Amino acid sequence: MPIATSNGRRLNYELQGNGDAVLMFASSLGTSLELWDRQTEALAPHFQVLRYDYRGHGRSFPSGEAASVADFAADALAVMDAAGVGRAHFIGLSLGGMIGQHLALHAPGRLLSLTLCATAAYLPPPDAWEQRARNAVVQGMEPFIEISRGRWFTPHLLASAPDVAEGALAQLAHVDPASYAVACRVIRDFDLRSRVSEIRLPVQLIAGEQDPSTPPAALEGLRAEIPGATMTILSPAAHLLNLERPDEVSRLIASFARRHHPDQSAAQPADA
Template sequence: MPSINANGVELHYELAGPAGAPVVVFSNSIGTTLEMWDAQVPALSGRYRCLRYDTRGHGRSAVIDRAATIGDLAADLAGLLDALGIEKAHVVGLSLGGMTAQAFAVEHPDRVAGLVLMATAAFLPPPEGWEQRARTVCRDGMEAIVDAIIPRWFTPPFIETSGEAVATIRERFLKNDPRGYAACCRAIRDMDLREAIPAIVSPTLIVAGADDPATPVPLMEGIRARIIGAEMVVLPRAAHLLAVERADRVNQHLLGFLDTLTRVLSPSRSVDELRA
């Protein structure tokens, strides 16, 4: 899987699906890698061009050992699309990826065909909590927080019945560079998109987990209320990494949303034609 220079940052990415099909770009949660979308790509790549990438400081993307903002992460996404010659895309983000997606949609409204925000926030206090987390991983490593993070990402029944999947996510979390993770913690610490996101004009779907302690339903409802025309669905038996835990339902809602937009945006091409 290749890397490319985007916004001055070497970003690791993967493309799958037919050339010429509408592009769907996926932005990952803090502490995960592009593999968190493993269940979405097979469901979508028959008729969409799926672009995944590791956010800076995560996975196989470069670690930039300096302060970053959510605006910087949105600029990384813009740079990635520029480098790949992609003018417009559907943008899907979860957690930190959803924050990046919001900022990107504000800054580049003409480049967003559709916006899907999962388990995310426009503002996520308290700032001291994010600063403490950043300092802890820089001092003690990713191992110091992993056992507190996993129960927030998945419901107890999923942890009990899907041990292999949880173990894989845990292993990838531990492989992240603490400096890259800390920089993104501090980007969330300083983020406040509440006054900006009413400018979003893209068709928007919001997906919340009913059992998500990190970005609970009322927080997601706050985003929905600020974006004109946004739709929201709440998935039962889902915590924070709902694209993993409830992949079946996520894929169902993603395809329904994207296929509807495809019919509107490309009325001369049917969804069946895009499958070819």
């Protein structure tokens, strides 16, 4: 498996697909690069797809070292460098969207466009994230599985496609608790409310109407601040909206990347 190194940390990634345009995916807290399997299947015939695992998630090496969103953004850039990717259309969900916002402000030359899914410029309350981090270290990942089941998915998905939910929850179960705690504290300290209006990249926002973690109002705040940003609300969809509405999300990603790629011939329409 390909490995990128970021300040001594080893990060698992995958690059697959065809075409000059690269789509880079960053996942939600507690999930692995497998979160994007359906999008990869739909989009890899037309784009290169770059996915990676956060520290202690999936097949990346664990790290309990304190970190900030800047450190997680540096990990993303290290993955791009290891994969030989200069610029990419960045797609981030939840924590991945926070990383994308930071990159758009601090490394805009590495991004061509930004798709922000189920995320926010600030996700309070900080005390809750600190408690979650402490619980992970003391209790492990098991207590988070049932909590996440009800926040990640709508009752419709749980009834109609329980295997989809179980697959994502299995990713959560295998996360290194200390690494999970680090990522919780990254979210605890993340606050770009005063700066998102400075983003000058093409931005699209995708929200799940039934998402209790980052409801449409959170993304509406981003839309109001980021010049030219567009927004789509999917229903039924909770937090992991790309699993609940895979075809719609793939189409939105493909269309946006095609529209904002400098060489339109490099990114042909995806039959998604």
